[in-house]
Amino acid sequence: MKGRVWRYGDHVNTDLIISGRYLDDYDPRHLARHALEDLDPVFSQDVRYGDIIVAGRNFGCGSSREQAPVALKTAGVAAVVATSFARIFYRNAINIGLPVVECPEAHANFHVGEIALINIEKGILVNESTGRTMRFDPLPPFLLEILRSGGLVSTTRKRFQPKP
Amino acid sequence: MAPTTFAQKVLAQASGEPAVEPGQIVNARIDLAMSHENAALVLRSFREIGASQVWDRDKMVILFDHRIPANTTKAAENHKAVREFVRAEGLPHFYDMREGICHQVLPEKGHVRPGMLIVGSDSHTTSYGALGAFSTGIGATEMASVWATGELWLKVPRTIRIRFEGDLLPGVMSKDVILNVIGQLGADGADYRCVEYTGPTVDAMSVASRLVLCNMAVEMGAKAGVCFPDQKVQRYLAGRTTKAYVPVVSDADAPVERTLELDVSKLGPQVACPHQVDNVRPVEEVEGLPIDQALIGSCTNGRMEDLIAAASLISGQTVAEGVRLIIVPASREVYLEAMERGILASFVRAGALVLNPGCGPCLGAHQGLLAPGERAITTTNRNFRGRMGSPEAEIYLASPLTVAASAIKGVVTDPRRLML
Ligand code: SF4
Numbered sequence: 001m002k003g004r005v006w007r008y009g010d011h012v013n014t015d016l017i018i019s020g021r022y023l024d025d026y027d028p029r030h031l032a033r034h035a036l037e038d039l040d041p042v043f044s045q046d047v048r049y050g051d052i053i054v055a056g057r058n059f060g061c062g063s064s065r066e067q068a069p070v071a072l073k074t075a076g077v078a079a080v081v082a083t084s085f086a087r088i089f090y091r092n093a094i095n096i097g098l099p100v101v102e103c104p105e106a107h108a109n110f111h112v113g114e115i116a117l118i119n120i121e122k123g124i125l126v127n128e129s130t131g132r133t134m135r136f137d138p139l140p141p142f143l144l145e146i147l148r149s150g151g152l153v154s155t156t157r158k159r160f161q162p163k164p
Numbered sequence: 165m166a167p168t169t170f171a172q173k174v175l176a177q178a179s180g181e182p183a184v185e186p187g188q189i190v191n192a193r194i195d196l197a198m199s200h201e202n203a204a205l206v207l208r209s210f211r212e213i214g215a216s217q218v219w220d221r222d223k224m225v226i227l228f229d230h231r232i233p234a235n236t237t238k239a240a241e242n243h244k245a246v247r248e249f250v251r252a253e254g255l256p257h258f259y260d261m262r263e264g265i266c267h268q269v270l271p272e273k274g275h276v277r278p279g280m281l282i283v284g285s286d287s288h289t290t291s292y293g294a295l296g297a298f299s300t301g302i303g304a305t306e307m308a309s310v311w312a313t314g315e316l317w318l319k320v321p322r323t324i325r326i327r328f329e330g331d332l333l334p335g336v337m338s339k340d341v342i343l344n345v346i347g348q349l350g351a352d353g354a355d356y357r358c359v360e361y362t363g364p365t366v367d368a369m370s371v372a373s374r375l376v377l378c379n380m381a382v383e384m385g386a387k388a389g390v391c392f393p394d395q396k397v398q399r400y401l402a403g404r405t406t407k408a409y410v411p412v413v414s415d416a417d418a419p420v421e422r423t424l425e426l427d428v429s430k431l432g433p434q435v436a437c438p439h440q441v442d443n444v445r446p447v448e449e450v451e452g453l454p455i456d457q458a459l460i461g462s463c464t465n466g467r468m469e470d471l472i473a474a475a476s477l478i479s480g481q482t483v484a485e486g487v488r489l490i491i492v493p494a495s496r497e498v499y500l501e502a503m504e505r506g507i508l509a510s511f512v513r514a515g516a517l518v519l520n521p522g523c524g525p526c527l528g529a530h531q532g533l534l535a536p537g538e539r540a541i542t543t544t545n546r547n548f549r550g551r552m553g554s555p556e557a558e559i560y561l562a563s564p565l566t567v568a569a570s571a572i573k574g575v576v577t578d579p580r581r582l583m584l
Contacts, residue, residue: 011351011440015548019555020527024231024238026205038555058352061385062548063527064287066205066303087356087387088287092303140189142317153212156309160214 001078001099002117002128003052005110006043010056012036014089017060017068031067032074049076052118054110056082060089069093079118081106081125094143097151101125103136120144167415169323170390171358174298174412178281186322186419196275197310198225198284200266204242206285207249209308218253219314225257225266225275226250232261232522235530264495264521267291267379267463271371272497274405278393279412283310288463288545290386293378294371295400296393296411298358301382321358321387322421323414328365330429335580337473338373339465339543339563341365342380343434345426347444355385357421360414365428366391371400372467379464380545383441433578435541436561439549447566447578455560457540458483458571461492461519462526465543465564468498474568475507477582483515484574490517490532492524516571528552534559541570 016039018031025031036043053072059082060068069092072080079099083106093100099120106125110116114129123138138144146155165183168176172184179190199206203226210218218224226246234240243261250258263269267288270276278296282289285307292299302316310316326345332338346353359381366374374391381389393411401409414420433447460466460474471493483489491511493499499521502508508518517532525532526544533553534540540552540559547559562570565579572582 013546013548015528015546015551019550020529021533021553024236024242024529026208026242038550058355058385061351062287062546064285064289064301064303065202066305084352084355086352086385088301088303091306095303095305142189152305152309153209156213156312160216160312 001050002115003050003078004048005112005114005116006051006053007110007112008039008053008055011058011061012039012055014060014062014065014068018065018071023065023067028070028074031071035071035075044075047075047077050078051076052078052116053080054106054116055080056107057084059085061086064088066092066096069096069098073098081116083107094146095152097147099147101136103134105134109134120147167417167419169358169418169420170360170412170414171298171321171323171388174279174281175318175320184320186320188320189317190320191315192281192318194223194283194310194314194316195280196223196225196282197307198266198270198282198289199307200286201228201230201239201242202285202304203246205304206307206311207245209305210311213308213312215312218311221253221255223314224255224311225270226255227259227263227266227269228261229265230523230527231529232520261522262496264493264498265463265466265523268467268494268498271295272404272495274401277401277405277407277409278397279410283307283316287382288379290381290389291375291379291463293381293388293390294374295397296390298388298390300388319356321356323358323360323418324354325360325362325420325423327363327423327425328361328428329363329425330365330427331368332365332428333432335565335583336431336433337563337565338369338376340431340434341428342377343436343444343561344431346380346384346442347434349384351383351440351442352385354381357386359386359389361389361391367394370469371396372469376464383545433563433566435566435576436547438547438558438560441545441547441561447562447576450560450576451578453539453576454574455487455541455570455576456538457488457490457532457534458567459490459492459525459532459540459542459544460564460567461494461524462544463494464545466492466494466498468501470543470564471498471502471507474564475510477565477568477579478514478572479510481514481572483571487571487574488517488532489515489571490519490525492519493521495521525552541567541576543567
């Protein structure tokens with residue numbers, strides 16, 4: 001995948017990604033409209049399908065709200081690259097089919113608006129604007145499989161489908 | 165057998181393996197699955213999965229606490245959808261809005277026992293470690309998968325052991341201890357780890373105080389926090405559950421990643437300043453900052469010992485002019501006891517608002533939000549920007565004693581000044 005970069009700092013928490021005041025309505029489009037609102041009001045207006053977020057340490061810390069990755073994914077975000085992730089956000093993102101990449105080098109090597117190219121399976125991240133190539137540990141195969149099938153619901157559903 | 169940690173033992177037991185190593189991914193059988201309002205969200209994914217019924221009615225608890233009574237029509241619709249599901253499935257452990265906050269109600273109702281593997285669709289599910297369970301927060305979609313299969317993949321975490329020594333000084337509570345630890349380790353200082361709280365200071369603490377330590381483990385990124393069960397836990401559970409349990413404890417020489425020794429005998433009250441929980445300072449450094457709102461409650465500090473501590477300062481006093489003091493007991497049990505002992509009356513006389521048990525303003529959904537430019541001091545567990553209303557407001561986290569003292573004085577106040 002390839003996309004335009006939005007860059008944020010350390011400890012971007014789930015309240016910043018989607019505030020508690022919007023959580024009574026589960027409509028993903030409603031969540032997307034308020035994604036990252038308290039951190040960067042411009043984001044939800046200007047984000048384009050396929051954009052990539054590059055952030056610092058502990059991205060997604062805080063609540064277990066799955067609406068956080070859902071809001072980003074629905075807003076059009078194709079992947080989040082961070083120095084590190086908080087564990088529940090990391091799980092939630094994979095479970096709803098939003099690719100997450102843990103790559104400590106990335107934050108220092110991207111600026112807003114540059115173009116990132118990610119090969120999730122091979123663990124390669126390229127800053128196309130500067131030509132710099134970085135590597136990361138790809139997800140274990142069974143997590144890649146969940147991502148590939150679009151999330152955990154489809155993976156689990158297979159267990160409950162009537163056998164032919 | 166090689167010495168192993170608490171996390172290894174519980175996860176080996178739950179996955180039917182003779183032994184597991186940190187970093188290993190296991191498929192674990194879940195002993196208890198908890199959801200609050202977001203059961204409505206879980207339900208959507210559960211329906212998509214297409215399982216004909218839930219895996220085990222007896223191992224699920226659902227309750228409402230975040231938006232009670234319903235604060236919007238949407239919230240009411242979600243409550244209704246969950247109620248209908250509970251009825252249709254015949255789920256026996258459902259607490260509608262009358263009981264209080266999940267992390268207080270589950271221990272109270274005897275659902276939490278030592279050695280269990282518990283997941284909850286709420287990040288502060290780490291709380292149940294105070295009773296010796298391995299418990300962690302998960303998302304709604306994976307909760308749907310747990311409802312359907314009773315299983316979940318989990319990575320066996322590495323362990324950080326913190327050994328506390330020393331008696332707490334008057335005016336200092338377990339909240340100050342954990343804030344201090346988070347300040348030292350940082351908001352991601354225990355990422356993915358299981359944190360073991362040990363040592364004489366923890367042994368001397370009540371179950372309620374240990375719940376505070378484990379509740380806030382997630383604020384340094386931990387997957388779980390635990391205090392090993394002792395007689396206090398046994399006494400707490402007696403009368404709450406008749407089910408048998410086998411305590412699980414780390415071996416003393418288990419391979420922990422890191423051990424911290426902390427002497428808390430000189431520790432004073434601590435305050436987490438905006439907008440991160442690890443931005444912790446001694447109260448002296450922020451004393452005198454004017455406040456607009458004070459809140460005592462939440463799953464962190466809404467228990468009897470917290471209300472008693474707060475009442476010891478507030479009783480007979482008046483809340484400062486221009487300050488709103490909000491009290492939210494954590495559960496119906498706490499609410500009733502505080503009512504019967506006259507503690508709620510003393511708050512009301514002082515000018516406080518006493519809300520129904522629940523999450524209240526803690527997550528910024530309702531019941532006491534902040535305007536731009538306002539400042540609050542609260543016993544809750546998160547001070548993220550915008551957490552309690554306007555992103556332009558400031559939230560300071562502190563102990564019930566510090567919040568009570570500040571409410572009386574109208575400025576951030578060291579509680580020891582009022583205890584002379
Ligand atoms: S009291 Fe606050 S932190 Fe605790 S469960 Fe409720 S919203 Fe979450």
